[in-house]
Amino acid sequence: MVETFNNLMLGFSVALSPEILVYAFAGCIIGTLVGMMPGLGPLAGISLLLPATFGLNPIVAIVLLSGVYYGAMYGGSTTSILMRIPGEAASVMTCIDGYAMTQKGRAGPALAIAAIGSFFAGTVGVIGLMLLAPTLAEFALRFGPPEYTALLMMGLFILAYMSGGSMLKTLAMAGLGLMIGMIGIDIMSGYTRFSFGLVELGDGVGIVPVAVGLFGISEILLTAGKGEMPDVQKPKLRDLIPSREEFRLSVGPIGRGSLLGFLIGIIPGSAHIISSFVSYGIERRMSKHPERFGNGAIEGVAGPESANNAAASGAFVPMLALGIPTSPVTAVMIAAIMVHGISPGPLLIQEQPELFWGFVASMYVGNVVLLVLNLPMVGVFVNLLRIPYAYLYPCVLAFCILGTYSVTNSMIDVWIMLVMGGLGYVLRKFDFDLAPVALGLVLAPMLELSLRQSLAMSGGDYGIFFERPIATTMLGLGVVLFLFSIKPLIFKTKDWRADVGLDEAKG
Amino acid sequence: MMHDIDSAPAKKGIRSDQFSGFILLALALGVGWLNLEYPLGSLREPGPGFMPLLLAIFIGAMGLLIALWGGKSDPLAAIEWPEAKRALVIMAGCIVVSFALEPLGYRITIFAFLIFFLGVLERRRPLPAFLVSLGFSLISFYVIGDLLQVPLPRSPWGF
Known part of the structure; x- marks a missing residue:
């Protein structure tokens, strides 16, 4: 514990330096704006900002990008509550009761509870990250290629089990992402695969054009021709204070949402989205008056908002401790760190203590910045929502092209982004979840390499996965979850998604 | 579902x-x-x-x-596709940009791109459309290209 405290102090000495503070502040503001803009979620925002971080030192880069990430979580709630437009997918559940509260003239308290809940959840998430990541990283030092293969396989099964939509479709999309990840030079044999004669594809397909295309461009294509934004309320500072009853009702959902969100955040998939759905379902189920949900229940704002912010912190645990992204956002962040020659993984915390602990401390700072910044300035931020969508989306498109091009200064990336945009548009029409595609793309090289290294180690004997306790346990867990996933398909029963209302909400 | x-x-x-x-x-x-x-x-x-x-x-x-x-x-x-026609036009606009960006440079291409979207596709009033297009192309180049030093394509005339 003393060691953790000393490390945290080291982190604060980094995070409180003026340069880091400025970038944390800038990241939070950019993130809030990004989260409020339909068509620009945290992933697209981070991807677009990625090239600008190449010239920064790695600590500054990750602080800036993570500021954008949790800033976007805050920003998304503002449009959900005031306009019933989720700035990003994790805020969908906040729309229901948040907007109902706005219609009843209680927009201010809804915004305040969302901000307080997010702050508390962010803090819980950071404490969890601080305590869990070093332990997990120490444990992961025992991992060899078979354990990494089993871990990645288990991750894919968990992704299928926890996905918001159909398990088969999620697995198919993960497979598609893994397949896209096969494009480029095979590092073990030197063969260039599926490059169609394009030299630029030798390095493979980058996460940025895929993420911006799938999530940014497809959103713009889906909302093309949308009318003007509806009128937006501009709450005053004095209207933001919740009543004593609203506070009392929010305490439980904030606490539960924070813990639940952090735990869901660690596992792969669209954790911040799923956590908000699950939290809403649990709060509705636990309420003595479930009929209030949908009509302006403050618990319906407090729970999901806390959960999605805690999940954002939870996602950093496997990213920093194992070097494995569990979401497209963390995949882009890993790319940002790797540009600087640093590999996230079990050795990161030992070899780069300033980076890890500076990042943890900057998250504390970022949470305070967001609370201090967002509530008093909500009136300023909502002005952005007055910009007509007809002006907004061409500028977002231009940003997407600019951001994607500038990662490698290659027009091939822009074409990949456009192809992915078109593909994402069609896939969303057919109700496919896109996050597994991006995740599969990032995991593909790791999975292939660890599988082939494992087989090389064992002389082609697949028994290696069943001889090593850690690998066997992880594979066993994956298979059990897979069996749970297919049970509703075979026996035509309802699964956990129906229990938390995920099916009806998405459908 | x-x-x-x-x-x-x-x-x-x-x-x-x-x-x-x-x-x-x-x-x-x-x-x-x-x-x-x-x-x-x-x-x-x-x-x-x-x-x-x-x-x-x-x-x-x-x-x-x-x-x-x-x-x-x-x-x-x-499955309804009410926005498909406009989505195709948007994609076509982006494809044109992808071919024009390197030969014409960032500022000219993005200015023309925004003029097309705001003036032709969205039928916005000419003056605001012109000012937004000009402002966005110049300011974004200044912030991303000059301040953040991300190399962006320039036209053969250096602009």
């Missing part, structure tokens, strides 16, 4: 999940065919074609299962 039995009216014709499942199966077959070019290696020493083949089989199997379980999904014809 696949499990939504009651809400889907019983109409004849192919279902959306059947269609998407068969497309995935076709994709898997295509990948499998392209993969013939690469050595598979052996189980002891997998070659570059090993993993893509496994993935093609996996995607094909998933596609088949989606199609088989997709009988109760919404009819394919029920």
Whole structure:
């Protein structure tokens, strides 16, 4: 514990330096704006900002990008509550009761509870990250290629089990992402695969054009021709204070949402989205008056908002401790760190203590910045929502092209982004979840390499996965979850998604 | 949704999940065919074609299962595409930009791109459309290109 405290102090000495503070502040503001803009979620925002971080030192880069990430979580709630437009997918559940509260003239308290809940959840998430990541990283030092293969396989099964939509479709999309990840030079044999004669594809397909295309461009294509934004309320500072009853009702959902969100955040998939759905379902189920949900229940704002912010912190645990992204956002962040020659993984915390602990401390700072910044300035931020969508989306498109091009200064990336945009548009029409595609793309090289290294180690004997306790346990867990996933398909029963209302909400 | 039995009216014709499942199966077959070019290696020493083949089989199997379980999904014809025409124009605009960006430079291309979108596609008033297009192309170049020092393409005239 003393060691953790000393490390945290080291982190604060980094995070409180003026340069880091400025970038944390800038990241939070950019993130809030990004989260409020339909068509620009945290992933697209981070991807677009990625090239600008190449010239920064790695600590500054990750602080800036993570500021954008949790800033976007805050920003998304503002449009959900005031306009019933989720700035990003994790805020969908906040729309229901948040907007109902706005219609009843209680927009201010809804915004305040969302901000307080997010702050508390962010803090819980950071404490969890601080305590869990070093332990997990120490444990992961025992991992060899078979354990990494089993871990990645288990991750894919968990992704299928926890996905918001159909398990088969999620697995198919993960497979598609893994397949896209096969494009480029095979590092073990030197063969260039599926490059169609394009030299630029030798390095493979980058996460940025895929993420911006799938999530940014497809959103713009889906909302093309949308009318003007509806009128937006501009709450005053004095209207933001919740009543004593609203506070009392929010305490439980904030606490539960924070813990639940952090735990869901660690596992792969669209954790911040799923956590908000699950939290809403649990709060509705636990309420003595479930009929209030949908009509302006403050618990319906407090729970999901806390959960999605805690999940954002939870996602950093496997990213920093194992070097494995569990979401497209963390995949882009890993790319940002790797540009600087640093590999996230079990050795990161030992070899780069300033980076890890500076990042943890900057998250504390970022949470305070967001609370201090967002509530008093909500009136300023909502002005952005007055910009007509007809002006907004061409500028977002231009940003997407600019951001994607500038990662490698290659027009091939822009074409990949456009192809992915078109593909994402069609896939969303057919109700496919896109996050597994991006995740599969990032995991593909790791999975292939660890599988082939494992087989090389064992002389082609697949028994290696069943001889090593850690690998066997992880594979066993994956298979059990897979069996749970297919049970509703075979026996035509309802699964956990129906229990938390995920099916009806998405459908 | 696949499990939504009651809400889907019983109409004849192919279902959306059947269609998407068969497309995935076709994709898997295509990948499998392209993969013939690469050595598979052996189980002891997998070659570059090993993993893509496994993935093609996996995607094909998933596609088949989606199609088989997709009988109760919404009819394919029920999927509406009201925004498709505009989406195609947007894509066309982006494709033109991708070809013009390097020869014409960032500022000129993005200015023309925004003028097209705001003035022609969205029919905004000329003056605001002009000012937004000019302002965005110049300011974004200044912030991203000059302040953050991200190299952006310039026109042959240095602009």
